[in-house]
Amino acid sequence: MNTLWLLWLQLSHIPAFWIALTLLAFGIGDALYVRAGGFPLLNPVLISVLLLISLLLFTHVPYPVYFAGAQPIHMLLGPATVALAIPLYSNLQRVRDYALPLLLALLFGCVLGIVSALACGQLFGLSASSLASIAPKSVTTPIAMALAQHAGGNVSLAAGFVILTGICGAVLAVPIFRLLRIEHEIAQGFALGMAAHGVGTSRAIQLSETAGAFSGLAMGLNGVLTSLLLSVVLGSWWSVFG
Amino acid sequence: MLYGITIIFATLFAGEALSRLLQLPIPGAVMGMLLLTLIAILRRGLDRRVVDAAGAMLRYLGVLFIPAGVGLMTLGDEIGRQGWALLATLLISTVITMAGTAWMLQHLLRRKDRLNKNAIQDELP
Numbered sequence: 304m305n306t307l308w309l310l311w312l313q314l315s316h317i318p319a320f321w322i323a324l325t326l327l328a329f330g331i332g333d334a335l336y337v338r339a340g341g342f343p344l345l346n347p348v349l350i351s352v353l354l355l356i357s358l359l360l361f362t363h364v365p366y367p368v369y370f371a372g373a374q375p376i377h378m379l380l381g382p383a384t385v386a387l388a389i390p391l392y393s394n395l396q397r398v399r400d401y402a403l404p405l406l407l408a409l410l411f412g413c414v415l416g417i418v419s420a421l422a423c424g425q426l427f428g429l430s431a432s433s434l435a436s437i438a439p440k441s442v443t444t445p446i447a448m449a450l451a452q453h454a455g456g457n458v459s460l461a462a463g464f465v466i467l468t469g470i471c472g473a474v475l476a477v478p479i480f481r482l483l484r485i486e487h488e489i490a491q492g493f494a495l496g497m498a499a500h501g502v503g504t505s506r507a508i509q510l511s512e513t514a515g516a517f518s519g520l521a522m523g524l525n526g527v528l529t530s531l532l533l534s535v536v537l538g539s540w541w542s543v544f545g
Numbered sequence: 546m547l548y549g550i551t552i553i554f555a556t557l558f559a560g561e562a563l564s565r566l567l568q569l570p571i572p573g574a575v576m577g578m579l580l581l582t583l584i585a586i587l588r589r590g591l592d593r594r595v596v597d598a599a600g601a602m603l604r605y606l607g608v609l610f611i612p613a614g615v616g617l618m619t620l621g622d623e624i625g626r627q628g629w630a631l632l633a634t635l636l637i638s639t640v641i642t643m644a645g646t647a648w649m650l651q652h653l654l655r656r657k658d659r660l661n662k663n664a665i666q667d668e669l670p
Contacts, residue, residue: 329608348607352614359618366619370612377612379602382550384574385557386599388581389591395582404653412646419645420638427630437634441642444613445572463620464635466613471639479640485647487654494647498639505606515603523575530570 315364321372328354346474348502380501384443387504387523390516397489397513398520405493409521412497413528416441417536425544436461439533440468443500446526450533465500472499473506488514496521549598556581 314320332350339345359369370377391398398405417438424434435456439447444465451461476495485491492514495503500522507518560577563569569576585591624631 325611326608329605329611348610348614351608351611352617355611355615356618359615366616369615373612373615376609380609381557381561381574381577382553383602383606383609385553385560385577385581386602388556388578388585389596389599390603391578391582392585392591395586401654401657404650404657407653408646408650411649412642415645416638416642419641420634423634423637424630427634429627429630429634433627433631437631437638440635440638443572443575445574446570449570459616460620460624462613463617463624464631466610466617467632467635468639469610470614471636472643475640476643479644480647483644483648485651487651489654490647490651493650494643497646498643501606502610503643505610508603508606519578523578526575527571 311362315362315368316372318372318375321369322376324358325351325355325373325376341477343474343477346470346506348505349470349474352470384501384519387516387519390508390512391520394513394516394520398517401489405517405520408490408493409497409524409528412494412521413441413525413532414536416498416525417529417533418540421536421540431541432456433460435537437464438537439529440464441498441500442526442529443522446530450530454533454537466502469499469502472503476503476506477510489517492517493521497525500525546594546598546601548592549594549596552592552595553581553598553602556584 328351329347331354332345332347335350336342336345336347355369358364359366420437420440421434424437429437432455435454436451436458438454438456439450439461442450442465444462447461447465448458452458472495476491476499479485480491485494488511491510492507495507495510495514496518499506504515504518504522508515557574557577560575560580561573563580564571564573564576581591
């Protein structure tokens with residue numbers, strides 16, 4: 304038993320193990336999703352995250368050990384974000400054509416994302432620190448963490464909210480679009496990027512290349528605008544409800 | 546492929562450097578995305594090899610969020626304290642944001658399309 308345990312301890316520190324398991328989990332999630340004909344709750348990211356969390360809890364492996372191994376996958380988020388420039392460039396003409404509607408939707412969606420979180424949170428009696436951590440939930444993780452810290456929130460909680468928001472958004476997008484009859488692929492993509500940042504963008508790319516491009520654009524612009532607006536919105540919120 | 550990957554990482558580095566040196570509130574990767582778009586505009590297109598490398602990276606974008614997503618397991622205690630209020634806030638706010646943005650943008654886009662169509666028809670003899 305002891306030797307087996309020592310062996311496992313040694314093996315669990317080999318990065319390739321966690322990289323392979325992460326890819327395998329995504330493969331299983333993706334296969335399930337395709338097999339179920341695209342049923343939203345079987346979102347591949349959601350399934351693989353749940354699979355891996357169960358495995359880690361079951362084998363008593365702490366998260367930092369997993370993350371140290373799977374870090375190379377995490378690091379690829381940087382270049383993948385840069386790669387979003389390609390679909391963006393190929394849709395540039397349409398971005399120019401629809402500049403005004405896109406700008407208005409950006410402003411509206413950004414404020415809606417912050418204010419709806421504050422209003423719901425206030426209604427459900429969340430603490431001030433939780434409100435500050437949940438307000439930037441719609442923007443990509445590095446921005447949200449910096450903003451939450453600045454606003455007096457909890458950084459790790461903020462990062463968790465961002466990921467949960469992204470998964471929620473990716474899971475609920477298509478049912479929402481169907482219910483509200485949102486058929487315009489630009490509107491679909493842009494809303495996914497606005498509400499659910501990168502995870503939403505990975506979902507938008509599955510819908511169409513155009514949706515992916517506008518999702519990436521919305522994600523980037525919302526990150527910038529939220530950085531500029533969050534302290535203003537939070538400040539006026541506290542002065543009214545604080 | 547090697548050329549394409551090199552360009553993407555070089556742009557990422559430039560974006561990170563800009564963001565850090567100028568202390569911008571924009572993360573380096575988003576700056577890199579905007580930089581590469583700017584390069585494409587200035588060059589009127591991008592090298593086929595860059596496009597191929599980018600396509601390969603974006604194909605499985607979802608998988609890249611898994612390591613951070615598994616980090617949710619460390620939040621059990623934090624979420625537990627305020628429990629469902631936090632999750633409900635998150636869920637409702639995400640639905641409102643996505644639905645509101647999509648509905649408004651589709652409305653504006655269709656209006657713009659109608660206006661354009663009318664303008665074209667007016668120009669016809």
